Amino acid sequence: QVQVVESGGGLVQPGGSLRLSCAASGSFLGINAMGWYRQAPGKERELVARVSGGGSANYGDSVRGRFTVSRDNAKNTVYLQMNSLKPEDTAVYYCNVRLLRTGVDVLSDYWGQGTQVTVSS
Numbered sequence: 001q002v003q004v005v006e007s008g009g010g011l012v013q014p015g016g017s018l019r020l021s022c023a024a025s026g027s028f029l030g031i032n033a034m035g036w037y038r039q040a041p042g043k044e045r046e047l048v049a050r051v052s053g054g055g056s057a058n059y060g061d062s063v064r065g066r067f068t069v070s071r072d073n074a075k076n077t078v079y080l081q082m083n084s085l086k087p088e089d090t091a092v093y094y095c096n097v098r099l100l101r102t103g104v105d106v107l108s109d110y111w112g113q114g115t116q117v118t119v120s121s
Contacts, residue, residue: 002026002110006095009115012085020080022095022112032098032107034071034078038091048093049080085119093117
């Protein structure tokens with residue numbers, strides 16, 4: 001009923017840039033928070049960047065200063081601009097959306113399938 005779809009991943013050289021997009025669609029009344037998480041092989045999932053329901057942006061320590069998260073509420077879309085990419089940024093990036101579903105009185109989390117970002121020469 002709710003779909004979260006990421007796009008923009010791929011292979012990029014160190015120092016390069018990528019822009020990820022995530023759009024939510026389906027039956028829901030409104031979105032609270034939207035953000036990005038990533039998981040590298042053998043590591044735990046970690047926060048990359050997130051925009052809260054109040055519009056505040058939070059960043060993981062490893063990406064602060066290099067990545068920028070933005071949100072287009074009219075399009076139910078969140079973006080992640082990734083600059084100065086490093087090999088350690090290689091991971092599957094997942095979009096998380098916290099929203100209020102139609103007919104449901106509590107917030108629910110939805111996740112995209114993930115998009116692979118590989119930083120390598």
